[in-house]
């Protein structure tokens with residue numbers, strides 16, 4: 001099922017009175033986008049940017065200040081959560097501690113009324129199916145307190161799936177898991193999503209997590225959508241400085257630069273020749289893989305140390321025009337053999353270099369000569 005958000009806005013009233021009254025918080029600001037049927041969409045942004053509020057609006061736990069939510073052609077904006085057919089998984093799982101796993105999963109089915117009411121037999125087979133999807137058959141008799149974090153997470157997902165929801169919403173579902181389990185569980189979520197083909201929104205502040213499993217990512221900042229696209233497209237073509245900085249590990253390197261007579265300068269060094277860009281100060285973003293070690297390369301940095309990362313090497317260096325305290329460039333191990341002295345020189349891969357307006361932080365597209 002396709003989800004359409006149209007001018008969706010949620011404001012929370014500012015607290016306090018009189019002169020102490022704080023401004024309203026616009027947690028979700030005029031969202032207009034479509035989540036295609038059967039896809040997994042990663043909603044990504046720093047803490048407090050409005051991710052949970054967006055999910056709460058979609059599932060109906062909160063009412064929007066303005067705008068509509070459509071499920072396929074149906075306007076669900078005024079429907080109660082129960083009538084929307086949405087499965088939700090919260091960060092803290094919210095399992096019932098006194099019920100065992102089977103009862104927890106079955107719980108949403110017990111309250112179905114009218115034509116939706118299920119027989120005991122139907123409930124059992126639904127629970128079986130959901131438990132099978134998340135592979136927890138052997139845990140059905142246990143209480144949540146007797147499960148690991150990863151297992152509790154699977155139970156929460158099974159409980160969200162048991163009503164055969166039209167939409168699955170996951171709010172930071174992996175943040176309580178340790179690093180290794182997080183990697184494993186995110187693959188698991190991807191597998192379950194592909195198997196059920198249920199339209200899924202996955203909220204996270206972790207770009208790596210969102211990039212690795214999403215069909216599409218939506219990058220948010222302070223309640224405003226910054227960019228929507230396939231993960232690789234957004235990485236390769238960030239719309240603005242915020243998006244460029246938010247995606248990628250190691251992160252993008254940002255330099256103070258300027259365009260002068262068709263040359264891009266970082267410090268005193270002309271690092272690229274540009275076509276048709278007027279003279280102006282710019283922010284220069286260079287992805288770690290955009291640096292090419294070259295003995296007579298135009299960008300010279302002070303070498304701190306090489307860091308070996310398996311097949312690749314990360315060269316750590318500094319430059320007076322760099323905003324990052326350390327510049328990280330990824331090069332292959334062999335080209336590092338010639339690294340001597342205290343200076344390292346690079347040429348740049350122009351496709352990995354982005355320019356941004358100093359004031360608006362919007363991307364400035366350029367072509368090189």
Ligand code: ADP
Nearest residue numbers: 012013025027046047048049050051052053054
């Ligand atoms: P995220 O999930 O991205 O961390 P939230 O959606 O929880 O962000 O919050 C977005 C903004 O809305 C924050 O500034 C938060 O303080 C505010 N907010 C969220 N819920 C409420 C609420 N019930 N009352 C007032 N402000 C809220």
Ligand code: MG
Nearest residue numbers: 051052053172
């Ligand atoms: Mg949240």
